[in-house]
Amino acid sequence: MLFNALSNGNAASANFPFCTIEPNRGVVVVPDKRIKLLSTWAQSKRSVPTTIEFVDIAGLVQGAHEGEGLGNQFLGHIREVDAIVHVIRCFEEENVLHVAGGVDPLFDKEIIEHELRCKDIDTLTKRLEKAEKLAKQGGAADQQEVMGLQHLLQALKQGRDIRCVPIENAVQNAWQLLTAKPVVYFANVDEATLLGKENTHMVALQEAIVDAELIVGCAALEAQFNLLTDEEQRFFLAEYNLTEPGLHKLIQSVYALLQLITYFTVGPEEVRAWTIQKGSKAPQAAGMIHTDFKRGFIKAEVISFQDYQTYKSESACRDAGKLRIEGKDYVVQDGDVLLFRFNV
Numbered sequence: 001m002l003f004n005a006l007s008n009g010n011a012a013s014a015n016f017p018f019c020t021i022e023p024n025r026g027v028v029v030v031p032d033k034r035i036k037l038l039s040t041w042a043q044s045k046r047s048v049p050t051t052i053e054f055v056d057i058a059g060l061v062q063g064a065h066e067g068e069g070l071g072n073q074f075l076g077h078i079r080e081v082d083a084i085v086h087v088i089r090c091f092e093e094e095n096v097l098h099v100a101g102g103v104d105p106l107f108d109k110e111i112i113e114h115e116l117r118c119k120d121i122d123t124l125t126k127r128l129e130k131a132e133k134l135a136k137q138g139g140a141a142d143q144q145e146v147m148g149l150q151h152l153l154q155a156l157k158q159g160r161d162i163r164c165v166p167i168e169n170a171v172q173n174a175w176q177l178l179t180a181k182p183v184v185y186f187a188n189v190d191e192a193t194l195l196g197k198e199n200t201h202m203v204a205l206q207e208a209i210v211d212a213e214l215i216v217g218c219a220a221l222e223a224q225f226n227l228l229t230d231e232e233q234r235f236f237l238a239e240y241n242l243t244e245p246g247l248h249k250l251i252q253s254v255y256a257l258l259q260l261i262t263y264f265t266v267g268p269e270e271v272r273a274w275t276i277q278k279g280s281k282a283p284q285a286a287g288m289i290h291t292d293f294k295r296g297f298i299k300a301e302v303i304s305f306q307d308y309q310t311y312k313s314e315s316a317c318r319d320a321g322k323l324r325i326e327g328k329d330y331v332v333q334d335g336d337v338l339l340f341r342f343n344v
Helices: 002-007 033-042 068-079 105-135 140-157 169-175 200-208 219-225 230-239 246-257 282-287 291-295 305-311 314-319
Strands: 024-029 046-048 051-056 084-089 183-188 213-217 260-266 270-277 297-303 324-326 337-342
Touching: 002 024, 002 051, 002 219, 002 246, 033 046, 033 260, 033 270, 033 305, 051 246, 068 105, 084 105, 105 140, 105 169, 105 200, 183 200, 183 246, 200 213, 213 219, 213 246, 219 230, 219 246, 270 282, 282 291, 282 297, 282 337, 291 297, 291 337, 297 305, 305 314
Parallel strands: 046 270, 084 183, 183 213, 260 337
Antiparallel strands: 024 051, 260 270, 297 324, 297 337
16 A cells, blocks of 8 residues: 555555565655756746655565565565665554554564564575685685675674674675665554554654664555645645655655765756766766766756755856856765756
């Protein structure tokens, strides 16, 4: 249900375990109020937001790393993603079945984390066996790898996730460790919780999460939100004393978790948002539009969103001296409005 609310999709959602077998994929718009403002100020004919892909993967059960409940298949799907959104039930409803027979968010959280750690232990143990054989031949790099693998295995067996253990990204990517992936939790609550009723399940979950963000929302209500008119959506938010839907917070949280930022191109035809990795330089950002832009990059004309907000147009920013010329070493900032000059 949460996936359908995110993506406006039609993924199967039913009141029994393993309704989802094959993962569902959906491209989701990243909510960003800045694009509408830029479109208004520039009087653009259309605006094109940036997007992020979400994958709906079936939940894991106890023993998944040993194949229980198609666990190996589902764990393989998780290996392919960049970040994990762990949706945890925090509401009581006798008509909605729970695979474990009762609502216990801490148990659910621990089962997932335990199964991911066990799978990583399996992965690293097999890698260690190979590395130890190579290390016996005297290779310094292999000996170093053995030490690193032993260190990570010890952390996992102590109940620690790899994302909390210092490790080089290159090593992390090579081993595709599940617990190395960044995580955000979504507490799926009922309508009464949003209206202010105490929810002991949610409180317990909040206290248990120390190294990640927790987003609170009601998937059933979020699924309805996208079907409402603008006026109805405003009424909905006011009714539940919300500044924005829980799903918007979730999308933005995942976007930030992956260290992604947005820059904009602005013109009379369109305003378009572009996604880049935080820390990207101007040529790499230009390459998101077209490879020729990167290959023939000369310079970038840059206006910060804050300055565009103050002066309301490119020409006014230019007149005020707020349009900057930046070269190849410029690190693009979130919200930059960019115009690239190139020659090929």
